[in-house]
Amino acid sequence: MGALTRTSTEALRGRGRRSGGRGVAAGAAATILAVVGTAVPLASAAAPAQAAQVATAANPSQEVVIPRADRATPRVDTPLAATGTGFLHRQEGTDGYTWTDFASGTSTQVPGLQTLPANARVRPVGAGGDLLAISPSPARGAAWYTLLDPHTGEQRDVQLPPHHTFRGTVGGKVLALESATSTTSSAGVLLDPGASATQPLQITGLPEGALLSSLSLQQQATDDHGAVISFRQDGAYRYGLLDPETAVITPLPEAMSGEGLDILLSADRIAWWGHGYAGLRWLPRGDFSAGTEEFPLPDDAFPLALLGDTLLTSSPDTTSGTALGRRLTARPLDGTEPATVLDHLALVSDSPPQAADGSALFVGGTGSGDWAVHRFTARPGGTPAHEVAQPLPPVSAKLLGLSLYRGTLGRVDSSEGRIAIHQQDIGTGPVPVAGAAESLPVGLPSSTVRCATGEDCVRMVEGNGYGVSFLSETGGRTYLETRVDPYTSHVRMQLPGSGGEVRDASPSYVVVDGGSPKTQYLIDPGYDRVIRSRPVQAAALWYSTLWSAAPASPGTLTAERLTSDATVPGKPVRTVRTGVACVPTELQATARWLYWSCGAGKQAGVYDLTNNHGFAVPSGPAMLGDGYVIRHDRTAGELKLTDFHTGGPLAERSFAALPAGPLADDRRITWTVDKYSGHVAYVDADRRVHVAADGVPDSAPVVGEEYTNGNVAPRTTSSYYSTWEASFHLSRPVDSWQVDIVQKATGRRVATLRGGAVRGRYTVGASWNGREPNGALPPSGTYTYQLTARVGGGTAPVKGGSGLLQVMCGALPTHVYDCDGFPDMVAVRKDGRTDSWEGHPQGHFYNRSYTADWPTSSTLVPVGDINGDGYADMLVRDSAGELRAYWGFGQVYFARGSNKSTLLGKGWNTYDLLTSAGDLNRDGRSDLLTRDRSGALWFHAGTGKGTFKSRVRVGTGLSGYTALVGMGDLNGDKTGDLLGRDKAGNLYRWFGNGKGGFGGRVKIASGFRSYNALVGVGDLTQDGRNDLVGRDTAGNLYRWAGNGKGGFGGRVKIGSGWGVYKALS
Structure with a gap:
């Protein structure tokens, strides 16, 4: 089986939340290079958009004009x-x-x-x-x-x-x-x-x-x-x-x-x-x-x-x-x-x-x-x-509200004889391109709260994972509602008070200012939960970051990380001072910019969260974009743009003509800004919607929020760990994306996940089944992932889109007994009590405590996986010369009463040394080396079924070595190698020849006479090279890091007190 990838989807945080009609695409199996993750297309037909030129004060740029929507009910x-x-x-x-x-x-x-x-x-x-x-x-x-x-x-x-x-x-x-x-x-x-x-x-x-x-x-x-x-x-x-x-x-x-x-x-x-x-x-x-x-x-x-x-x-x-x-x-x-x-x-x-x-x-x-x-x-x-x-020409439908979110235009109108949301893909590139439009099958309730008393308008707030957010009223009760697309269920939850308006929304949370009582509610719609109630104040969301302006601290803005159970304010993760002694009544936030306003006709400004400085901007009803702010100058009848993408404000310029209407605040009604994709929408006198590029360079995408399960166990039957899944909420839509998974120790790329355009509420949803393109299992251990995205013709890493993941129970590395990829040791005390030691990412061991008892006359031989079940096994020769295989189960644990075992034979007392150097004949199976008392070296090829083939002599004259240590592969040729120490303390190396034998010996060190235990411990330093561990007569434990060429670096002390052990395996 090859690698699996999965389509872009909602955040993994959705596990356990309200389920929608569409989640992770079932059965989305493909090769590792399959193109996945394309956002669902909008299907219904719509009148074609007209390309037009709109002149801004800075330069002309393309826009599209969405023809007015006609009412489905014919003219009477x-x-x-x-x-x-x-x-x-x-x-x-x-x-x-x-x-x-x-x-x-x-x-x-x-x-x-x-x-x-x-x-x-x-x-x-x-x-x-x-x-x-x-x-x-x-x-x-x-x-x-x-x-x-x-x-x-x-x-x-x-x-x-x-x-x-x-x-x-x-x-x-x-x-x-x-x-x-x-x-x-x-x-x-x-x-x-x-x-x-x-x-x-x-x-x-x-x-x-x-x-x-x-x-x-x-x-x-x-x-x-x-x-x-x-x-x-x-x-x-x-x-x-x-x-x-x-x-x-x-x-x-x-x-x-x-x-x-x-x-x-x-x-x-x-x-x-x-x-x-x-x-x-x-x-x-x-x-x-x-x-x-x-x-x-x-x-x-x-x-x-x-x-x-x-x-x-x-x-x-x-x-x-x-x-x-x-x-x-x-x-x-x-x-x-x-x-x-x-x-x-x-x-x-x-x-x-x-x-x-x-x-x-x-x-x-x-x-x-x-x-x-x-x-x-x-x-x-x-x-x-x-x-x-x-x-009888069609009647133009009344346009009640606008939203613009990650390349999706939303229009609330009555074209179907009811109040409904119509979504239209307008792209995410520098030039908007109108796609087909579709109507959500569930219209807005007739009780939808209007944006102003006596006016037929609906203010929707985009950004939540369950769709645009708005309020409705039924029987004196007020409800928070969402609508998202034709395939997903919507949210409807009653609020504690009555009336009010939606203040802001992020994928997981919504802020609502209640009307009576005057209370602000922090809401998690996915769990139908009001997280916290507090006095109404300026607030803004950027994913899980909540910005607030407390009335008691004029000019001070604080950020906290919201969680679904944050019933009390968390410790501020950021504090910003505006430099103005007024209390903001409004906040808007992006990854880099924080807009604040102290009210109509009062001061307003923007704070650069990257460069840590603020500046003033013109006052008035405004919306924050990607490196700019747009306000409606009602006196001039224009939308005006202030560009500050370079870190400071340029002179305000005219963006588009928009005469003042009856509403004092017509944001999201007659005009709106997509702070994620760089587009601005407004409605002309003929009820046509213009979607124009903002003319400001787009910022690079960053990860606003990320969810991952952290591990993949490719051989497990557990549904959760059978795939590694990650969901990235990006700060802007992207044309395509790629996630590269690389083995940390070696830098070798083992998987590439790719997906298409991601826009709207959709996230980059990456899923990997833990296998390489040819279906092989990568070694257990730590891997890195890096997300890159293509936007506007360029490809770049996404800030925040990288991290670590663990392949559990993959291919078995040398001297690893469990599934985490870090080498382990079993240490037998002089009384037979046995401790399990697990490898630490810092290159040493930590004691997982007493696990078993073995007779002091027994010899424990780590041998890797000899029965083909993917778990490391242990050979044990007793004093009578019987050799028994104890089958591992993915833990640093081998005990006579717990592990299943099989008798492999008798008469193994013939040999004074048993060791495994890994795979010596390149057949993918662990093999065994033995030395008899005459100094002959024997090769026992593993069958992969828990037994060994008949022995083959591969060397003689080795009786003079006080230690022969199986090391696994020391030089990267995929063949096991062997170390030997003579009586003078010289250390020699034999490279495996791939046929079960070895080449000539090479002296690689001296001065090893004082060590009474040497263990080919595998890659303890997690650099892709097998290492050597030795214990001196004082009980100190040392590590020599392999250099990948058959030699080792200087010794590093990694422990003491190891003299209590009779044997290290």
Whole structure:
């Protein structure tokens, strides 16, 4: 198995916290050079951004302009009445009423017509002209109606006959009904609106005993040639066709009877339907005796208009998944296949106005982008003719707030018919580039706290790992809420008080200033916990650093490190003095800069935390950027920038035009600054969002916060230590990143982890399974990691992105018994009591205490891993000559009663010396050397299965050496080597030849006669070279550091009191 890497993710600190919908990518296995860590792309489509030039006082720089967001809900338009040439309507966003001409499409405001009574009816007075009748009269009330010329706006009030009410128009005349009294029945007249002196034309033709209904004419039941009017006869509702020329009603067949029928009138048909009808019924307009026809309809179809031979109905929209309204379907009366003619209908089209010429108007379309008033006109032998009478442009959504965070633009608006956050990737390079936009699936609650009383604005504070932070109120309770992306759950936690505002946020914490009581809350949203409550004061967060300005110490700013359980103030880790004797009311912080302000019109300044000096900046509503501050100069109507990236302020310059609005503080509403990526956003008068480069050189990324588990055990089954994981919160977005893992002792790189762009709330998330690219285990021990990042075309180490990690239970180094990579020793006292000594990073040993008892006649031989389980084993020869292998388990612990063992054979008393020099034949297995009493040296090759092959003689004449010491590899050729000391105290070296034997001896030192124990202890100094340890007769322990060439440096005393031990192994 090769090395594993893992995608960028949230901080490892998230373990145990509130879980989101997305964490570490499951199964993200790849080779060690796999490209990982790319931030999740934003997927939904959006209007393309427009590149533009914005001139700043310093130099022109690129910006992108995000087109205004249009409301998903289409523009509302209400057609009131139509003639043969045009129609009167009222449109959202337009004052008064509009007249639109069918032929030219020209729309004009009707002069003088601003309002109509709430219950007004507007009807066309004949198809031949454009005169409209309005009842009741806007000026005179219900006893009058008004004739309106929509072109000129001329209005003429006409009084109705006494006790009469307006009921509609037909054939160029006005229908009025006389109210019934206790002594008279209801009567109706037709009035000629153009000739006030003309006598009313009495309506006749009703059957004996019939009474006119007081109902108004249905718009779809009247045209220039007649109207269907209702009357009551013998307690039942009947209907008749009124002739406007004669005022005579011709009763319709009794088949058309019943209360509450909906009537549709076309040039050649009268149709009706009602509750309980299975379909539409109709009869020929010219021959009532022809009988009634029935046209079946689906249960969910609602008839709206009858045009020629086609019925128009509305039906539920079951395919688009939107809530824009029902669809309009054309259904030919000959039974041929129906067809959808409009995907959606506005609610006002449930009762569409029918023009005097028989055409009908509907409002609808596929969505807000093509919404329009549509005119349908009967066409002989086919579906109705269809034209757009008035396009309805989308309505610009109101922009309620802005956020800009690590290359992600957030807009709060009502474009979806609700308050929602829309995120858009605008890049992190010097020139913003607008990507696709997406809306968070969970909108903001309608109870979201507004930024000011009486204003429709939402101030979001970016920076928390769970998303932008804001407040909401429900039932008198105030909640801190977050929204992050379409994939992660959001936070909602109740605050102790009510009201207030979010002051600042960092990946782990949020500061909220409560309204009642006036209390400041330090909050850990991941644990739904208020860490601490304190009086409201200036505060700023930079990751886990909390800056505060206590009222009792004017001009003094302190920093403390927050933790989730910091219920009381911690010891300040930094104190800064502004040099001004006022108490700041506002703080903002980055890695290097600390902005403070003492309030509107008072002093403000910036402190350079790197160079330890401060300076003044202009006062006013300001936001801290990366080496600059921007303020809104409301008097000048401009955003102005003060650049101090070199350590001192330059002259303030104009950045962009932004006229003052109604808000005294419009930060994060109409403009905002991304202090992490070097972009500024602001809203123009057309509600377009400009995202511009700040024109100030970007600072190098630094680590704001880092979380790592510190260890990796590549052979473990424990999920936590099976990978090394690190999460780096960087001070700015990066284009790509790389983490190199290097063995500290040798400087050898064993792994390279790479990832793509990291922006938004995402962190550099590095994960390593503890293996080299070819799947091999690196040696146990200490490793370094170094994060580098690519930003703006350059690659550099990230300050703070380095440290140490420990490979546990990797490949087994020489003389290491446990899993930490530091050499160990087992020391047997003269009474058999055995102590375990573990290697220390400083090159000596520390006692892990008594661990076992061994007979003093036993010989303990460290032999490395001989059974292939990855743990160091110990050979023990007893006084009877039996050789037994005790299997290690990753601890400096070998005991007869605890460690499992296997008997390897008898007769090993033949040998007066046993030692292991490591792997002598380069097969990757530990081997054994023995010397018999004749001085012959024997090689026992390990099998890797806990046994040894038959011995092979590899040397003779070695009886004169008082010590033979297996050293492991001394010269870096991956073969074990051997040291020998003669009786004169000379020290010799034999390099292994890779075949189980050795080359010629080389004298490397003298004066070793006084040492009664020599141990090839491995790399005690952790420099990648095996070392030698010796004990003198006084019990002092010395170390000789290997030089990597087969020799050693001078001795260093590393202990005393070792004379109590009989043997060192």
